[in-house]
Amino acid sequence: MAAAALFAQAIQYSPERKVWLLTTRDSSYALGVAADGALRHLYWGPPLWRIDDIAEPPARRDISSFDPRQMLENEEYPGWGGPLYLEPALKIAREDGGRDLVLRFVSQRTEPNALEISLKDIRDPIEVTLHYRVYPEHGIVRRSATIRNGTAHPLTVDSAQAAAWYLPPGEGYQLSYLSGRWAAETQINREPIHEGVKVLESRKGHTGHNFNPWFAIDRGDAGEENGRVWFGALAWSGNWRIAVEQTPYRQVRVTGGFNTFDFAYPLQPGETLETPAFYAGFSERGLGGASRALHRFEREQIAPGGASSRLRPVLYNSWEATTFAVNEAGQRALAEKAAQLGVELFVMDDGWFGARDNDHAGLGDWGVNPRKFPQGLKGLIDAVNGLKMDFGLWVEPEMVNAASDLYRTHPDWVIRFNGRPLSELRNQMVLNLARADVKEYIFTVLDKLATENHIRYFKWDMNRAVSEPGWPEETPAGQRKLWVDYVRNLYEIIDRLRARHPQLEIESCSGGGGRVDLGILSRVEEVWPSDNTEAFDRLRIQEGFSMAYPAKIMSAWATDVPNMNGRSVPLMFRFLTAMQGALGIGANLNKWNTQDNQLAQKMIGLYKIVRPTVQQGDLYRLLSPRGGDVTANQYVAADGRQSVVFVFRHSQQYNTSVPTLYLRGLDERAIYRVEAVDAKLAERQTQLSGAYLMHGGINVNLRGDYDATAVLVDRL
Numbered sequence: 001m002a003a004a005a006l007f008a009q010a011i012q013y014s015p016e017r018k019v020w021l022l023t024t025r026d027s028s029y030a031l032g033v034a035a036d037g038a039l040r041h042l043y044w045g046p047p048l049w050r051i052d053d054i055a056e057p058p059a060r061r062d063i064s065s066f067d068p069r070q071m072l073e074n075e076e077y078p079g080w081g082g083p084l085y086l087e088p089a090l091k092i093a094r095e096d097g098g099r100d101l102v103l104r105f106v107s108q109r110t111e112p113n114a115l116e117i118s119l120k121d122i123r124d125p126i127e128v129t130l131h132y133r134v135y136p137e138h139g140i141v142r143r144s145a146t147i148r149n150g151t152a153h154p155l156t157v158d159s160a161q162a163a164a165w166y167l168p169p170g171e172g173y174q175l176s177y178l179s180g181r182w183a184a185e186t187q188i189n190r191e192p193i194h195e196g197v198k199v200l201e202s203r204k205g206h207t208g209h210n211f212n213p214w215f216a217i218d219r220g221d222a223g224e225e226n227g228r229v230w231f232g233a234l235a236w237s238g239n240w241r242i243a244v245e246q247t248p249y250r251q252v253r254v255t256g257g258f259n260t261f262d263f264a265y266p267l268q269p270g271e272t273l274e275t276p277a278f279y280a281g282f283s284e285r286g287l288g289g290a291s292r293a294l295h296r297f298e299r300e301q302i303a304p305g306g307a308s309s310r311l312r313p314v315l316y317n318s319w320e321a322t323t324f325a326v327n328e329a330g331q332r333a334l335a336e337k338a339a340q341l342g343v344e345l346f347v348m349d350d351g352w353f354g355a356r357d358n359d360h361a362g363l364g365d366w367g368v369n370p371r372k373f374p375q376g377l378k379g380l381i382d383a384v385n386g387l388k389m390d391f392g393l394w395v396e397p398e399m400v401n402a403a404s405d406l407y408r409t410h411p412d413w414v415i416r417f418n419g420r421p422l423s424e425l426r427n428q429m430v431l432n433l434a435r436a437d438v439k440e441y442i443f444t445v446l447d448k449l450a451t452e453n454h455i456r457y458f459k460w461d462m463n464r465a466v467s468e469p470g471w472p473e474e475t476p477a478g479q480r481k482l483w484v485d486y487v488r489n490l491y492e493i494i495d496r497l498r499a500r501h502p503q504l505e506i507e508s509c510s511g512g513g514g515r516v517d518l519g520i521l522s523r524v525e526e527v528w529p530s531d532n533t534e535a536f537d538r539l540r541i542q543e544g545f546s547m548a549y550p551a552k553i554m555s556a557w558a559t560d561v562p563n564m565n566g567r568s569v570p571l572m573f574r575f576l577t578a579m580q581g582a583l584g585i586g587a588n589l590n591k592w593n594t595q596d597n598q599l600a601q602k603m604i605g606l607y608k609i610v611r612p613t614v615q616q617g618d619l620y621r622l623l624s625p626r627g628g629d630v631t632a633n634q635y636v637a638a639d640g641r642q643s644v645v646f647v648f649r650h651s652q653q654y655n656t657s658v659p660t661l662y663l664r665g666l667d668e669r670a671i672y673r674v675e676a677v678d679a680k681l682a683e684r685q686t687q688l689s690g691a692y693l694m695h696g697g698i699n700v701n702l703r704g705d706y707d708a709t710a711v712l713v714d715r716l
C-alpha cells in the first residue's frame with residue numbers, strides 16, 4: 001500500500017455503520033458506535049486502509065453477575081455509570097447526589113484531519129465532545145475532551161481524563177516509563193504489566209521530577225530498533241495522572257488526564273471543562289522508532305515556530321560561576337570571555353533583582369537591584385549585544401519570599417489554607433496564579449521587563465512544588481479549581497507575553513526537569529532537564545529524556561568539576577556530553593586556563609558544524625549507559641548528508657576494547673568520510689560506504705576512565 005494513498009484520507013467514516021478509521025504514516029486507530037449507542041474502541045496498531053474491514057462493535061453478554069458486559073466493551077470514553085468498575089474517563093456528581101453517567105453517541109463531524117464526536121448522558125444534558133486530530137505525516141493522534149454542563153443545576157467533575165487508550169488483546173505487555181527525583185530525573189524503567197493499576201502521576205502542581213507524563217508499551221519483545229511499541233505523552237504541566245491498567249479480562253488500557261487526586265471541578269449550568277491533550281503513536285521500529293517519531297512531531301508540530309524555528313544558540317549561564325553574587329562588572333567580564341569562546345546567548349541567572357543576595361529574600365520584587373546594577377540592566381545588555389550575543393535573564397515569577405515588598409503588600413496572594421501552617425520550601429511560597437489579579441501582576445512584571453530591556457530569552461524557573469493548596473478567598477468548592485486554573489493562567493501569561501514580544505524565547509526550568517511535558521513545550525524553546533550537570537550522571541538523564549523529547553529542546557551545559565556528586569571528569573567528556581543537546585556552558589570562566597579556553601573554542605566550533613544534525617536529525621541510541629561501560633549515540637541529518645556519533649567510556653575494566661559501533665540510518669550506496677575527534681578512530685580507511693559503516697561497523701580507541709570522542713560522518 002503506497003503511503004500516498006494512506007494519506008489521501010486520514011479519517012474515513014462509514015455513516016451507515018457508524019465506524020471511523022483514523023490513519024497515519026505508521027498507524028491506524030478505529031472506533032465505532034455499538035447497537036446500544038455506546039462509543040467503543042475497535043483497533044490500534046499498524047496502518048489499515050479499508051474501512052469496510054472494520055466491523056461494528058460486537059454485542060457482548062455478561063460472563064456472570066460479577067462480570068458484566070460493560071467491563072468487556074472497551075468503551076472509548078467511559079463515564080462512571082452502570083456496572084463499570086474499571087478506570088473511568090469521566091466521573092461527575094450532581095447537586096442532588098446522583099453520580100450515574102452513561103454516555104451515548106449523539107453526532108459527529110469529520111474534517112480532513114480532525115474528528116469530533118458528541119456524546120450525551122442517557123437522561124441529562126451532560127455533554128462530552130471528544131476531539132481527535134490526526135497528524136498523518138508524523139504518525140501521531142491527538143485526543144482530548146470537552147465536558148459541558150447543559151443542565152440547570154451545578155455539578156462537580158470528580159475525574160476528567162483526556163483519553164482512554166486500549167492495547168490490542170494479548171498478553172505479556174511491558175511498560176516503559178520515566179521516573180526520578182531532583183537532580184536524577186528521567187530514569188528509564190521497564191517492567192511487566194500485571195493485573196491491577198500502575199499509576200504515573202504528579203500531585204505537586206507542576207509536571208514533577210518523580211514521573212514524566214510519557215509511556216511506552218510493548219509486547220515484551222521490543223528493543224531499541226525492533227518490535228512494536230505503543231506510546232503516548234500527556235500535555236499538562238499541573239497535576240496529571242496516567243493509569244496503566246490490566247483488567248481481569250486481559251485488556252490493557254491506559255487512561256490519562258487531570259489527576260483525580262484532590263480533584264473536584266465545579267461546573268455551573270452552561271460551563272465547560274476542557275481536558276489536556278493526550279498524544280499517542282505506534283511504531284514497528286522499537287523504542288528508537290517511537291522516540292524518533294515523537295521527536296520529529298514535537299519539533300515540527302509542538303515547539304513554537306515548528307520546523308521553521310531557529311537552531312538553538314550556544315548559551316552561557318552564570319549561575320554556577322557566581323550564584324547570587326552578580327553585578328555589572330562581573331557579568332561583563334564573563335560576557336567578554338564567553339564571546340571569545342563562540343557563545344551566542346548570554347544568560348544572567350538569579351540574584352539581579354530586589355534584595356536577592358541569597359535564597360531568603362527578594363522573590364516577588366522584580367525591580368533591578370540598584371547596588372548591583374546602578375544603571376539598570378541597560379549597561380550590561382548593551383555590552384552583551386556589543387559582543388554580538390543575545391541577552392537572556394533568569395526569572396521565577398510564580399514565587400515570593402516572605403522577605404519581599406510583594407509579600408508585605410499582598411500576603412493573601414500566596415497559596416495557603418486559612419489558619420494552618422504554610423510550608424516554605426527554599427524559603428519561598430507559591431503565588432496563587434489561579435487568581436486573576438496575581439495573573440495580571442505577573443504578566444505586567446514580565447511584559448515590563450521585556451518592553452524596557454532588550455531581552456531575547458527568559459529562563460523561567462519554578463523552584464518548589466505546591467503544598468497546602470488552599471485559596472481562602474474562594475468558596476470551598478471553588479478552591480479546588482486551583483489545580484487547573486493555576487496551569488491555565490500560567491499558559492495564558494506565556495501566550496500573551498509571546499504574542500506581545502515575538503522575538504522572545506523561553507526556557508522552562510523547575511529546579512531542573514520539573515516542568516517538561518507537551519503542554520509547556522508548545523510554549524517554550526528549551527527546557528532544563530536537570531540541575532545535575534555532572535557529565536556521567538547526565539548520560540543517563542539524557543538517555544531517559546531522549547525517550548520522550550528531542551535534542552533541540554534539551555539545554556545541556558559543560559560545567560566545572562568536581563561536580564555536585566564529587567566526580568571530576570575531563571572537560572572533553574563534559575563538552576561531548578553537552579553537545580548532544582542545545583549546548584551551553586555553565587562554568588566559571590574566570591577560572592579557566594588557556595588550555596580550557598582552547599578546548600572550549602574547538603568544541604564549540606565543532607558543535608556549530610554538527611548542530612543542525614544534532615538538533616534536527618534522527619537519534620539512534622547505539623549503546624546505552626545502562627548497559628556496559630560505553631555509551632554511544634548517533635545523530636543523522638534529515639537529508640542524510642551528515643551524521644555524528646558521540647562515544648563515551650566511563651570506567652574501563654580488563655583492558656577490553658570499545659564494542660564495534662554499527663551505525664544506522666545511512667545510505668548503503670553512499671561513500672562517507674569518517675573522522676574522529678583527537679584521531680580516536682581505529683579504522684585505517686577514512687572513506688567508507690554506508691553499507692560498511694552499518695554492517696561492518698567502526699571502532700574507536702577509548703582508554704582508561706572517562707575518555708570520549710565524536711565521530712563525524714560526512715557524505716562525499
Ligand code: GLA
Binds near residue numbers: 349
Ligand atoms: C534553580 C535552577 C538553577 C538556578 C537556581 C537559581 O535551582 O534549576 O539552574 O537557576 O535555581 O536560584
